[in-house]
Amino acid sequence: MAASNPSVFLLTVNGQIEGANFPEYDNLYCKYCFVYGHDWAPSSGLEEGITQITCKGTQSSHKLIWNFPLETTFKSTNPSGWPQLVVSVYGPDVFGNDVVRGYGATHIPFTPGQHTRTIPMFVPEPTWRLQKFTSWLLGRRPEYTDPKVVAQGEGREVTRVRSQGFVTVSFHIMTKDMKKLGYDTGPSGPVNTQSATSGWSTEEQ
Template sequence: MATSFFSVLINGQIESGHFASYDNIYLKFSFVHGPDWAVVAGVEEGITQQSLSNLFFSRGDPRKAGCVWNFPIDLAFKSTNAYGWPQMLMTVYGPDLLGRDVVRGYGVVRVPRVPGIHTLEVPMFVPLASTTLNGFLSWASGRLPEFRDVRFIAGNEGREVTTVRSQGIVKVTLNVGTKDMERFGYVVRSLTGK
């Protein structure tokens, strides 16, 4: 009996984050996908524990220090169409000088389409104020610019007018498996090319 859908299986972990001047940070993640996709097992969104920087193990060099989460990811999708391939959205938070949680970085990565183990370094960014005055007011009030809906970073609409600054890297390891994609006409090759 032929299946009426194909499957994409994802497991792995959110390993670490490297933010040179920030500490005691945590990460919220979620997966977004197209309308033909459905989650059949696992959790689509989550939040890691807070992590202090391992400055001691970086031999005092803050550029090499990172926060380690090792947070597990385990998820299975089914679909009939590759349009809207899953993407993982990440938002890193940390305390400001007054102890309020503020955004320290946004990032998005498309789940690799090739089966196998993938180690990804996701560049993070933060939005900047639209004017110098707004930048000063946000700094003075402690309310830094942030997106109303984090799903905005996964799309194209409105991104061309958004000014951002690079800020940190998050390391993610994903083990991707697929099933029955060939029946729908998709060519799937492993990392070895076979």
């Protein structure tokens, strides 16, 4: 009975933080975390992590490559509060201090299959020129105490920011028991590729 009448559905997120494009900066690393609603809970995998430091290659002057793996599974009773991936990139300034080079967020893709997302990044800016100079001199740039605020939006309208760089993330999404609970995230065209034994949906997009 439990198999035919599930009480939750599952969302499995596999993929990797492929890399970033920050023309002005080098020797960067990336932190990530997931933000999700009250009805969601992780059932396996890692909710947050940090990549290695990477520098620009000789073949591509602006591309930074991490290829850092993502692997986690969530369970929920409804799609409200669908998980988001929050990324924040850090690197050294001219004085060797680690400072934030960009924040960004994207929703985990809703449909099963392979997806690629390019996340625009931004950094908070000082309000006054004097603050900008002193923060540069002291190596204390404006940054969020909790990067998860990037995905929430509350209070963001009063924050002055500047666009800066991009981060590329690839996803492989699988879902289970969403249709049994009345949720259909697949397109109307292609036939859904679903295992009859496991019930996991891995439809290619």
